[in-house]
Amino acid sequence: SQTIHQWPATLVQPVGSPLSLECTVEGTSNPNLYWYRQAAGRGLQLLFYSVGIGQISSEVPQNLSASRPQDRQFILSSKKLLLSDSGFYLCAWSEGVDEKLFFGSGTQLSVL
Amino acid sequence: GIQVEQSPPDLILQEGANSTLRCNFSDSVNNLQWFHQNPWGQLINLFYIPSGTKQNGRLSATTVATERYSLLYISSSQTTDSGVYFCAVEAGGSYIPTFGRGTSLIVHP
Numbered sequence: 001s002q003t004i005h006q007w008p009a010t011l012v013q014p015v016g017s018p019l020s021l022e023c024t025v026e027g028t029s030n031p032n033l034y035w036y037r038q039a040a041g042r043g044l045q046l047l048f049y050s051v052g053i054g055q056i057s058s059e060v061p062q063n064l065s066a067s068r069p070q071d072r073q074f075i076l077s078s079k080k081l082l083l084s085d086s087g088f089y090l091c092a093w094s095e096g097v098d099e100k101l102f103f104g105s106g107t108q109l110s111v112l
Numbered sequence: 113g114i115q116v117e118q119s120p121p122d123l124i125l126q127e128g129a130n131s132t133l134r135c136n137f138s139d140s141v142n143n144l145q146w147f148h149q150n151p152w153g154q155l156i157n158l159f160y161i162p163s164g165t166k167q168n169g170r171l172s173a174t175t176v177a178t179e180r181y182s183l184l185y186i187s188s189s190q191t192t193d194s195g196v197y198f199c200a201v202e203a204g205g206s207y208i209p210t211f212g213r214g215t216s217l218i219v220h221p
Contacts, residue, residue: 032207042196044211051207059208088153094209098142098162098202101209103155 002027006091006104013111019064019078021107023091026072031093033074034101035066038088050074086111114139114203118212125189125219133184133215135199142202144175145209146184149196158184158197189219 006023013019025031035047046059048066056066063082067075074091091104115138125131135144146158159166159173161182166173170189175182186193196216200209 034209036211042214042216044198044200046208046210049207057207090155092155097207100157100160101145101147101200102157103147106153106155108153 002093002102004091004093004102004104006107008107009105010108011110013081013109015083015111016080019076019081019085019109021076021089021091021109023074023076023104024072025093028072028093028095030071031095032097032099033068034092034094035074035076036090036092038090038106040087044090048076081111083111085109114141114201114206114210116199116201116210116212118197118199118215120215121213122216123218125217127189127191127219127221129189129219130185130187131189131217133186133197133217135182135184135201135212137180137182137199137201139180139203141177141180142204142206144177144182145200146173146182147198147200148193149198149214151195155198186217189217191219191221193217194219 003026033050036044050068089107094101117136119134143162149155161173161175163177170187172185196214198214200211
């Protein structure tokens with residue numbers, strides 16, 4: 001069966017520090033991968049998605065970047081965090097277009 | 113892009129009550145999914161339902177694609193049903209699931 005791992009669960013970082021959040025999927029090949037952010041107030045904002053290795057699409061221009069160095073690995077990064085980067089970050093995967101979406105357990109990021 | 117609206121934004125129930133959550137979308141879609149986010153933040157996929165009706169225990173969902181809405185029914189609610197319910201849609205040719213803002217449900221014992 002397929003599983004998705006996301007870590008760390010919580011992270012407190014100072015303003016200006018770098019960021020690296022990692023997500024891996026097991027039990028499937030060539031998944032679509034997604035990074036969402038959920039700020040206080042509920043809505044899920046799509047940040048990046050990827051349909052294959054090295055293929056990254058950005059939905060919102062901002063202080064963050066994403067990479068997909070391996071088929072089932074998706075990394076969210078920042079060189080210098082801003083206060084506004086605080087939020088709940090969720091990684092998700094699906095087997096392709098119009099397929100069910102499955103989420104990781106999320107990372108609560110606090111930038112102080 | 114496609115717009116997704118959920119109603120009501122907030123709902124408070126007594127244990128045992130029934131409820132209906134609604135999701136309206138602005139364009140034709142290839143799929144629609146319902147999710148439950150528990151108080152710890154975990155999002156669980158409840159239904160993949162681009163059209164028709166599905167049932168899973170006390171939960172059921174109906175999507176009327178031609179009229180651009182979907183309904184999630186919760187019967188005999190339990191405290192463990194508390195959390196936020198999201199619908200997400202993918203418009204034709206899009207790789208991007210677009211989420212509504214959710215319905216926050218609190219079930220009191």
